[in-house]
Amino acid sequence: MSTGKLPPAADGLQLNFCKTLACRNFGLSDEKYYLLQDSDPSRPGLVCRECGAFPPLLNNQGVIEELSRLKQQDSGNLAACNTEGCEAFDKPVLTHREHYHAFGYSGERQRYRCKHCQATFVDKWSNANPKLDIQQRLLGLLFTGHPVREICRKLHINPKTFYDHLEQIAARCRNKLASVDARFLQLAKENPLASALTTLQPRSDNGVMWLTTGDAEHGYVLLQNINYSSDEEKPEDIEDVYAENARLMPDNFNHFTDSFESNPEGLLNQVNEKYKEVLSRSNVEDLYTRPIHVDYPSKGCLIRPQYAAYAQYLRLKELTEGWGDLKVYLPQEPLLRSAIISVFKDRLQEKQCHPIYVVQNAQWLEHDSAGSIDIMLLSWWRDRWAFTQKGQAAKAICHLGKESGSEAEWLQQATTTALEDYQDRFHLHFRSLIDEPRRRLRPGGLLPLLDIFRAWNNLCHQNSEGVTPAQALGLARHPYTLANLLA
Ligand SMILES: [Zn+2]
Ligand SMILES: [Zn+2]
Structure with a gap:
């Protein structure tokens, strides 16, 4: 109350x-x-x-809980000191070597000792992967679009074993990524970032959104999370923001009856239409507080999207502590705007954080220079937008810190395309798994796939010049193969 x-x-x-x-x-x-x-x-x-x-x-405690859930997912399985209260607690060996001594082996696996509390532990990912062969075949089939049923038949395994393999592969991928991510944070300090937000399963109205943030230019994905928790239960009652479980979404939506899809002509109308939709929400940061149809997942619990977004940007803040200026390109979505502005308020006041909305139509050529620029103040927020048009191609940007003077530069450089492409590729590659009728209300099974896909995208996926995001940023010398990922 x-x-x-x-x-x-x-x-x-x-x-x-x-x-x-x-x-x-x-x-x-x-x-x-x-x-x-x-x-x-x-x-x-x-x-x-x-x-x-x-x-x-917002319930601050709820944001903290969501943040620790996110961290647990990202690094929960990495070798680290697990003595609560120890200086090295939860700091993975991979990225915090200075806290540990190598301390012999347990079988083939490396053992470590914490310099502070002397606790010893084993890095369970340090041995050669005994299941390399079958997991490599499984991934190969998965990436070529085979349905789970067929993969199980080809590999003579049952679905339970399939998902067990998937979990183990995901854990290896997170392990591989941890050290590359650390290098990214060291070497990509000057690079602009971008975020993209979409539904996890486009053909399911299950309410699960997927937020990703990464390098705007090369599409190296650093952070991603979804507003769904598989091991919590949905609350029965609608509670206010002061309640303990304020971050959890009950199955209570203002369902609409007649759906209207408006596809306004022209970029200005599109931007205005979006503001109109936003103001139809009773909570502008929560996309589910307007008339909307949601088929609640049959297991687990939806998280209110603002808690997931604030948590991701708090994580970004921790990770980019040592960065100078932080540029983040965003789709026009006040949820992301509020989260960034709130989390980075100090850096915004020091003009060291630059959140920029980017909207462009399909005809716009990436990195094309701006034509003549029209400035417009839009919506209740009086957001300062810069529009440009070249023939059929149109693009608009809006600096959310209301800075001005560099519109032409931002119009040319700001883009969220690399992150959107990442999400599109995920939907395309795993269409048969994502759209499985049984899967539509059970998003939990896709969680390991997200980690695997992030690793594949960053380390294996080559652009038209044969270069991976990690290579383009100087974080890796060559593209990884699936076998490299799993080794
Ligand atoms: Zn320790
Ligand atoms: Zn005020």
């Missing part, structure tokens, strides 16, 4: 404040700057007394 106060900070994190950069209250979390109301759930809980903005409330 609300107490007329902001949701309490968690681990020093307080994300409830005015998110209008030019406002005096930007980033301030003192209740006196806001009107708080909780009697009418259809109205915003927080209104800025200075600028009238109505940022939705």
Whole structure:
């Protein structure tokens, strides 16, 4: 229940404040700057007394929980000290070598000792993969679009064994990626990033969105997560943002009856149409608070998308601590805007963070220079957009920090295409698995596939010049084969 106060900070994190950069209250979390109301759930809980903005409330503890879930998924299976409270706790050997001594072997596997607490542990991925042969064949079949049923038949395994293999392959892939990711964070400091957001299974209305962030130019994917948890249960009741399980989505949607797809002509209309859709949400950061059809997954629990997005950008913040300027290109989506602005508020105020919306039509040629530029202030937020047009090709950008002066440069450089292509390729490669009728309401089985695909994309997938994203960034000397991934 609300107490007329902001949701309490968690681990020093307080994300409830005015998110209008030019406002005096930007980033301030003192209740006196806001009107708080909780009697009418259809109205915003927080209104800025200075600028009238109505940022939705967030449960800070819920964001922290989602962040630790994300970290657990990314590095939970890497060899690391597991003594709680130890300085090296949870710091993988692969990326934090300085905390450990090599300490003999256990069978073929490397053993380590923590320098701080003296605990010893074994790196279970340090031996040669005894299942290399079958897993390589399995991956080969999977990447060539064979349905699970057929793969099982060809390899004489049952579906349970298939998914066990998939889990193990995913774990090896995460292990391979951990050290390459660390090099990425060292070497790609100057590079712009991009995010892309789409549904995990385009033919299923199961409510699972998939957010990815990576190198905008070469498409090296650094972070990805989905707003779904396979080992939590959906809450029965709708609860407010102060409740303990505020981040979990109940099966309660404002289903629409007659669907209307409007496909407005021209980029300006498209951008305006998007703002209209956004304002039809009762919570502008939550895509599921407008009339929408959702078939809730039959197992597990949907996470409110804002918790997944804030968690990913908090992770990005931790990882890019040592970076200078941070440029992030985004699709026009206030969920991502709010998450970035909130998480990077200090760097935004120091003008070291540049979130930029990018919208372009299919005719636009990547990296083409801008023609003449029209500036327009759009929507309730008075967002400052720059539009350009070249024949049929059109593109628009909007610096969310309201900086100006470099529009031509941003119009030429800003792009989210590499990340969108990554997601499209995933949908294409694994169409038969993603669209399996039984799979539509069971997204959990796709989780290992996401890790495998990220590894394949970064290390194996070659562009038209035969170069992988990792090679293009100087993180690898040659493309990896599937066997290299699994070794
Ligand atoms: Zn304000
Ligand atoms: Zn330790």
